[in-house]
Amino acid sequence: MVTGVDGPNKVEYRGEISMGELLDRYEVILLDSYGVLIHQHGPLPGALALVGTMNAVDKRYFILTNDASRSPDAASRRYNSLGLAIPPGRVITSGSLIAPYFAAKALQGARCIVLGPEDSVRYVAEAGGEVIPAVDEADPEVVAVCDESGFPFLETVDAVLTAVFRRLDAGKPLHLLLPNPDLIFPRGERSYGLTAGSIAMVLEAAMALRYPSGDYPRFVPLGKPHPPIFEEALRRGGSRKMVMIGDQLSTDIRGARDFGIDSALVPTGLTHIGGGGLGDVYPTYVLPTLVRGR
DSSP, X not given: OEEOOSSSSOOEEOOBOOHHHHHHHOSEXXXXXXXTTEETTEEOTTHHHHHHHHHHTTOEEEEEEXXXXXXXXXHHHHHHHTTOOOOGGGEEESGGGXXXXXXXXXOTTOEEEEESSHHHXXXXXXXXXXXXXXXXXXXXXXXXXXXXXXXXXXXXXXXXHHHHHHHHHTTOOOEEEESOOOSEEEEXXXXXXXXXXHHHHHHHHHHHHHOTTOOSOOEXXXXXXXXXXXXXXXXXXXXXXXXXEESOIIIIIHHHHHHTOEEEEOTTSSOOOBTTBOTTOOOSEEOOOSSTTO
């Protein structure tokens, strides 16, 4: 057995496990979406049967997705269009954590620039934010980088950077919110793309150049591997006997480990499981396939 050495909560790697064993062993199943159940072209092998089985036996399960570009209703409709009968109540998006964050920070009524498509804007508006255009002259109190789609990329990022500099140069406070901290995502079996976390990284790097003293705000992440999305899963699932099934060591597996729950890594997404091992962040198990019993 191998023990991971990265971080405060060391994890014992127990080897391969089957989907059937996970269903029997854990009260609550948490699943990532992209790279585990689906990719851009449809469901991954075993996903349809797994969801059907969990629905049939009323297994407690939740989809934990860093996607902040779709509401749970929209995500559910998309899953259903692919044959995955996942109701909205089973979907926990990073975008759905914006409202609790706004409530905790008393940001209702704050002027907000939002990067993302319509559902991203709706998340912020429903949280109480006043959404304003991303233009050079904007004076935002909040910048929420939710997604890389839904806007002209370079033009918008340049305008956000300018607005951020103008506000910080004036000595005004600014909240930077990052529901989706992912840097990359799998678009298909062998294609990948940049996502919201990469935009936030660029903006923070630019602020570091302009303000070398380090006196500038950082983005607050809500999605995996950070605690808020796991706390919501625990609130809904009602049991810490949970396992997180994911395809990324840096988000799904690290997040589960840091939250103190078990995890299973699938080889169908971003993490390449090769002869060199898994690095210094270990899952509890490797799950070769979602097909039950294999």
